[in-house]
Amino acid sequence: MDTYARYPLELVRGRDVWVWDSHGRRYLDCVAGIAVNALGHSDGALRRALARQLGRLQHVSNLYRIPEQEQLAALIRARSCFDRVFFCNSGAEANEAAIKLARKHGHQVRGIAQPLILTAQASFHGRTLAAVTATGQPKYHQGFEPMVQGFRYFPYNDIAAFEALLTTCEASGPQVAAVLLEPLQGEGGVIPGDPAFFARVRELCDAHQVLLIFDEVQIGVGRSGQLWGYQQLGVEPDAITLAKGLGGGFPIGALAVKAQADHFRPGDHASTFGGNPMACRAGLTVLEQIERRDLLPHVQRMGTQLQQQLAALVARHPAQLEGVRGWGLLQGLVLRAESGLSAPELVKAALAEGLLLVPAGPSVVRFVPPLVIQPRHLRRAVASLERALRTLVD
Ligand SMILES: *Cc1c(COP(=O)(O)O)cnc(C)c1O
Numbered sequence: 001m002d003t004y005a006r007y008p009l010e011l012v013r014g015r016d017v018w019v020w021d022s023h024g025r026r027y028l029d030c031v032a033g034i035a036v037n038a039l040g041h042s043d044g045a046l047r048r049a050l051a052r053q054l055g056r057l058q059h060v061s062n063l064y065r066i067p068e069q070e071q072l073a074a075l076i077r078a079r080s081c082f083d084r085v086f087f088c089n090s091g092a093e094a095n096e097a098a099i100k101l102a103r104k105h106g107h108q109v110r111g112i113a114q115p116l117i118l119t120a121q122a123s124f125h126g127r128t129l130a131a132v133t134a135t136g137q138p139k140y141h142q143g144f145e146p147m148v149q150g151f152r153y154f155p156y157n158d159i160a161a162f163e164a165l166l167t168t169c170e171a172s173g174p175q176v177a178a179v180l181l182e183p184l185q186g187e188g189g190v191i192p193g194d195p196a197f198f199a200r201v202r203e204l205c206d207a208h209q210v211l212l213i214f215d216e217v218q219i220g221v222g223r224s225g226q227l228w229g230y231q232q233l234g235v236e237p238d239a240i241t242l243a244k245g246l247g248g249g250f251p252i253g254a255l256a257v258k259a260q261a262d263h264f265r266p267g268d269h270a271s272t273f274g275g276n277p278m279a280c281r282a283g284l285t286v287l288e289q290i291e292r293r294d295l296l297p298h299v300q301r302m303g304t305q306l307q308q309q310l311a312a313l314v315a316r317h318p319a320q321l322e323g324v325r326g327w328g329l330l331q332g333l334v335l336r337a338e339s340g341l342s343a344p345e346l347v348k349a350a351l352a353e354g355l356l357l358v359p360a361g362p363s364v365v366r367f368v369p370p371l372v373i374q375p376r377h378l379r380r381a382v383a384s385l386e387r388a389l390r391t392l393v394d
Helices: 044-056 067-079 091-108 129-134 159-169 195-208 277-292 295-316 343-352 375-393
Strands: 011-015 018-021 026-029 084-088 116-120 151-154 176-181 211-215 239-242 253-257 321-327 330-335 364-367
Touching: 026 375, 044 277, 067 084, 067 253, 067 277, 084 091, 091 116, 091 129, 091 176, 091 211, 091 239, 091 253, 116 159, 151 159, 159 195, 176 195, 195 211, 277 295, 295 321, 295 330, 295 375, 343 364, 343 375
Parallel strands: 116 151, 116 176, 176 211, 211 239
Antiparallel strands: 011 018, 018 026, 084 253, 239 253, 321 330, 330 364
């Protein structure tokens, strides 16, 4: 179906940070399948692990115990503040699980008949009906009304507005089950969370027995330079959702929760494919490789270099570029509104220069390369982007 406005490009092969189109042309991939291919394309360790798994066992369903699933859950538990994990297949599906968990918390812990979930404006939580309702962007709702009940929105990083909404909702007794937030808003324009805002949200959630859930579908699994996005903010949520980078290109999603926030009982939630041996082998391999290759300090170094080079680019083109922001290897180059340049336009021009980038809204160009990217690739990416910019303004 005609659901995507695609670039006129057919990709047929990938290796490391490079992809090739059907005409044999090579591109430097700073999209990585939208923050998915953490280890790059056709990574040897991931290829061998998945080939071995494919030869042993592919899928059995959650009617039975799955050792790879238990191992991946144990590894997430050992490396995070969470105790229990539910596996599914995508980010939207992980958020659906979180929304159901939040509602159960509202009913059981707070005794709310119609629990509310508070989310941020300009957020992105996926395209299924509840996840898209949680998404605080009206453009994603239009044409699909009626939306799911029980969501309220507030401006991101705005303490006063959040407190006012919470106070209004709770004026005549408990109404709010959870707050769902991205630690850094990705699709909404690469907007990092403010630690002071998040610390206050944590305090208020504790005071009201409201669950604090982070959507780490894009920022989680090492992309920020920390394994988890919440570590950037110094705030522990009660649960996080994961997907994109976790499988390194193999579809997998997850909801990880602290023990006291785990309200699911057998029969409450399920997924046929969720946590199958292939997906969990992929997740295990990605997490193992992040450790074995010491990728977290690498992402921090590469993130700093990319940010510095983009800041220098901004300084060379002050009429077109406004600034750069982000964490680790999720960086956004912000275009000046007065320049008349749009992010989709610049992304298209970069494509012609052999560089893959993705917009995050109308005025931000997003860099989400494989976590294994090297300094020479970053220099080349910024040089290609500068050539693309010149073709648009000269
Ligand atoms: C991509 C994304 C989602 C949706 O993930 P899908 O796998 O496309 O369903 C949800 N939340 C955030 C923060 C995302 O970046």
